[in-house]
Amino acid sequence: MTDLTLDPVTVPPRFYGDMELFGRGAETAALDGVLARAADGAGSGLVLWGEPGIGKTALLEYAVDTAPNVTVLRCRGTRMEAGIAFAALHELLWPVMDRLDTLAAPQAAALRGALGLSRDETNPFLVGAAVLSLVCGMARERPVLVVVDDAQWVNEATARCLGFLARRIGADPVAVLLTGHEDPHVGPWEGLPALEVVGLAEDDARRLVAAAVPGATEDLVDRTVRAAGGNPLALHELPTIDNEPDADPVPGRPGDLMRVGPRLRRAFVARAAVMSPPARALLLLAAAEERGDRHVVHRAGAGWGVDMSTWDELLRSGLVRAPGPRLEFRHPLIPAAVYDGTPFAERQAAHRALASALPTDATAERAWHLAAAADTADEDVAALLEQAAEQSLRRSAGPTAVRTLRRAAELSPDEGDAARRLAAAARAAWAAGDSGAARQLLDDAENLVGERHVARLSGGLRGFLEFAYGVPERAHHYLTSDMAVVEDPRGVMEMGSVAVRSAWSAGRDDLQQQALERLSTVNTSGDPTLSELVPLLRSWWSCHDATAPVAPVAPETVGNLADRLGTRVWGLLPPIPLLQAWGVDGPLHDVLRVQTVALRRRQEITALAAVLVQTAVLDVTAGRWDAAGNAAVEALELAEEVGTENVATQCRLIQASLAAPRGDEHTVDDLTTRVLAASVPRGVRALSANAYWHRGRAALFAGRPQEALDHLVCLSEPGHDAAHRTCALLAAADTVEAAVQVGRLDVVEPQITMIDSWVRRTGAAWARTAAHRLRALVRNGPEAEESYRAALEVPGAPDNPFEYARTRLLYGEWLRRARRRAEAGRHLAGAAQVFERLSAEPLRVRALRELALSEGSRIHGPAGPRDAVGLTAQELRVAQLAADRLTNREIAAQLLISPRTVGHHLGNVYPKLGITSRAELARIDFAGDLRISSVDR
Template structure:
């Protein structure tokens, strides 16, 4: 611990906290002292009563997905029954201990956190993670999640990592980091004086100069000088410290007996395998325990029960570099034989494979399939990619690359998925592979902003699927392309070719009907719109199809069917364990709730979706949710929160020009500008919404108000009349009410009143009380200007009542000011916030579910929390609502209860 007083004090403070936790990355080059510092902190934590849990990363691909997590949590698994059921099954399935549906990583992460919280309730925990960069990626993602959620519980997460690791590979690097530099000159001199007291001054100076303060280099260079002298030592080379250390260890392998050297190479190939498996493989190479003794005596390896480890990872690197190709292949073949029947055996056979081998490729594909079944999607993608590389034929290679790409896509590894798809040989792929490739590309374009498939690829796929038997696959491709076209800024004229192709397909297929609805020109809207409600029960078991039906219903102004579809899709995704898709459905529902005037419910949904997509590292989906949340904040008059959400959305979207994000963000920004009397700014924002035709129609009244107040009413007359045509064809009371309000704003005084009356009558049929209130506010303003103060007060009072119910503060203030201007001097003061409005969106969500009778574990399963976190939320909710028991929740929440 020479020279590490500051770093040691920081770590001891972290592990010594009582009642709270924290996480820290200890970063530094090989040999810098990361492990020593970690071990010291763990000893201090254990002395203070903490329990240690460990996991160590090992070089090489042979570790299975979630293998590192299993090592970490294995001591706690006897308590796994304390978890909510879905989380328990997800964790045990990930570990291969039970058969269950392929678990989503978020569920596994929540289960791991919940298991740790259960243990931490008994005594503090310290998680010691060595060489994080070499753990399997599924484990790293879970550890990252855990590390970000331990601030309120006595769990300390300490990880060591080498510098220069890609942050995409290690998202945990976003945590606080302690960078270990080399020892200071004084500390290095002191260490050399202790370890190398018998060396000459010249040798010591050279060691200090070449080691750059690296403690392991100081130790090993001293040993090298003792053995070979300064002239013949590694000090004569000009290599990076890590490489010189490897050379030092390599020099130590030379004097070993040949059997011990061969055993060391076998151990390096084994990559942390069980000691008994290694020795079983050793026997096939005529190696014995006697060959192990020199390795232990020279402090190269250590044996602890069934655990066989190198003293330092650089010794493994040196042994691998010392091996010839024949020695390395023989070692892996011996290990494959010893581990027969396990996935590790397949990896060793693959490592020994020099030429293409279809048998090994098939085994690797099976490994990938098993990893996928356990939810270890990054490892599944890696296995499938390796299978492709050793495949004999181009067709099989392309098929496995596309399968690898789909696993990578599902794991959120967008750039890797695109790269894998680009490597597939399109000309040699079969029709199934081409179909999957196009589907993967379309979904990547929809959810991650990846490039859309080229027209030539789509045409080639469709041409490769002739005949009636391929009809369902052709329809599926055309359907996802229709969803993509509706989501992107694509001109309506470019839809016709797709419609022509759909018209030739089986009209009994519901996906065909949905696709045609998505692409329906205005003239066919009424006919197509009537088919939508009947499709809901036919697609009830397909949540992805329900999402597309929701989008189609929105575009054809059937808001009832759209809201139903978003809700059913959310339930379907939840049951199937697909939280990323579930959040997309919740975000869609959020916007519909806001249109219906249920702004706080919609905002709670949007913020929930944003939080969860952040947890899942889905930036584009998070950007969509943040834009929707901004819309909710703008309606409630919280302009600071709206602006913050808009900034988050823009940062997450980066260069993406997805029409939905642009439209929602511009709508929120326009609403803020309109409320702040920046009318020209509002008009500019609303004008940019035209990239999304549906959103643009919904904002027609807002856009008209901005134009009128900016002194440019003529800019909107044509748009309003176009919206009127659409409203009539769609037979939509909601859109018709917005059009009538717009016409009232544009009309002269003789016609305005009749349009306002029409807007109110239609609004009453639209189930959107907030929009009715906004019409009443504008009508009241107009009546006041006409000197009809009594009538004005009636409209303004009704509007104010609704605004207070919603909690729309900016509209409340505006209605109150108008009432005073109308002469109602005794206008009531702004109503104080209700107790329910004091709850955070997540507290409200938990409270609603508790009021509906769900237990803490059932709530945890529903909203992706640990059950202890649910308890914490309820602990905060009770005093805010002024209650003391769960049974009082329903009454305290009033109309905010959840069905």
């Protein structure tokens, strides 16, 4: 959020219409800047915020009146419509409905569904894109000004849509202006420039009172200025009200400025008191209805003596306008003051009348009016609210459902019904990503009926919350304990699976076994899909128990099973890394993509973030690195929005996994530091292990095998924060490569043994490839070549293009040392092409250098003291590594030659370059060698 500060310099008075905006020169200058940028073709937005009556609406009117040659779209939020999805958007776009046909078909369909023009599903992402396309399309004709007053009451669906619009208009002539009561540093307007509108200075306040009440006495001006505290609405209204009780507060009494709200309420109630009883009743109905539907207010007032003369009296009061079928209060503070200043019994009667006047299909509005009229528990109203909440959930309006169910619980006569509704509200809050509300609702329900009963009602939600946001061992405790009380078999299976995953995340084999035992007792006889899943879960989760039975299964079977599990697949199946270890992950990408669409449509943000993470992991393996990066960015935004720290951490790990082979070590270090800061204190070893793994890979690809090994061995070190069996297994190929380069054969043998055991247990293609590659690294002669060929010929090995290219690189280097240059060149060129496509720059450079060596190339270029002229390809490579401050031993490890040979090459390099020391190598231009490649030619 960008907070704009006002320059205290004197500025000329500004006007909107015929009225001077006293003391608002700096604010109008800020608005002028937004409008000027739009006129110049650059979009921007501004949120004006401050207390009711402070003058925000007047500033909006100024902008509308002074904006030259613009199309104005405007709406206003209301309290009643705050729970109705897309209500404000309907008002905003109603004047331009004829333009919907200009949109792409999916966008138009989504927007029509949101606006109630069709039964199409209201995908919030498509709705936001549709509004953006619509507004920007109009802006191509002339600038567009979007004005949203009282944004604090705009329904959440519209707020998200408008926030989406306001953050994406930088390149279009669009200005977005919003007003609200609170500082918008968080919420849908986060990130937009914000300007607080404060009370007027005393001199400006006096000038305003004098202009509003010509001829006002000095005493009246003094009393008004003291009471209003700089609030322009109060400065306008208070002087015009005669005989207001207690009009003169005690000078200097603390809290005078905070008394502006109550005083204005009394002021408006006093103004309404001089009206006839029917007109007062009509004013109250209009204030309670809030949506501005004149027809509903008219029907509600039919039994209260309201006739045309009553309407005339109301409109003559100046408090309400009626342009067309809509009712509009002159200022939003007026209905609040009238409503709050009316006795509760009269408000009850108004809400009952409005409920009776609504159409039969307006379930939600009727429920809320009856709820507002209720002063004691009422099961009928509670049930109606619950029905309205169910409709909200079907429309993917989770926050609305949460508010509705909470109110239904308040009106429930029976504690059990109240707890059930609170638990349902907690589930809705969890799905919508509001973990704080979910926890509070669970606490409230537990205070009524106890933890065990709420665990049954909520489907073990407490454990899921802890798994997503907290400590995995604690999540394991909640989930395994609550499995005994939840009745839904699929829900119990999901709890058991997540409990096992919690223990796996913590690296606790003992807790994992406990959860597996609980999982094995679940009765799944009534669900064929679950019955098929249970033995697979037992086998997969017992991955490190060599005595556990193995249930062989084809990857296609897993894909079909995941498809049948629906959008709960992410909670029932093991995490993708474990499925990858078993080699059954192949078909899951398409299944998860379908599930992503469904979760987007239902706005289940928490689950959507989790599924996007799983999809990104699959994309990394399949070589779809750009797609993986995009999915990780989106998932991270969602996870940070709803506060799911564990999911956010996984997103950062995916980004680190892409940065490491691309040579972006700064990003790897930054991301893994953040990961460890989050994962180590909570004991999430699976995440900590991945952080160490990516640090190790970054160092390995950069040619620092010892540093890489220092990170990688931690994955197998008992008691270490990063010790994790699955991660150690998946990282074995990197660990062995680093260990071979530094001569640590004591590390190599256990790793090869571990991979061999896994091959015998699963037959997974990646493990078979890794086993052959690792043997090739420690073998010599024909045996090494046999292992390399076997690694490349494993069925399915090319499905992981990056690792396949790494195998080809290693094989090409071996062939080059065996002086089989033609064969070496073919593998090295193929590897370089893959690395180039993936932007894996360190390995691409390594492959090209090896390719140059295999071709016997020499560097040619203009002579000069600072150019690498006359070096052989091997001498050039040694010189470059030495210039990077690697020692002879480190250079030897990377080039697979002896330190003595390194010294020999350096002895030739120095005289050829006319230098005498390593320090002078840093001043040599080594860029040319990157261009000597048959791949590039």
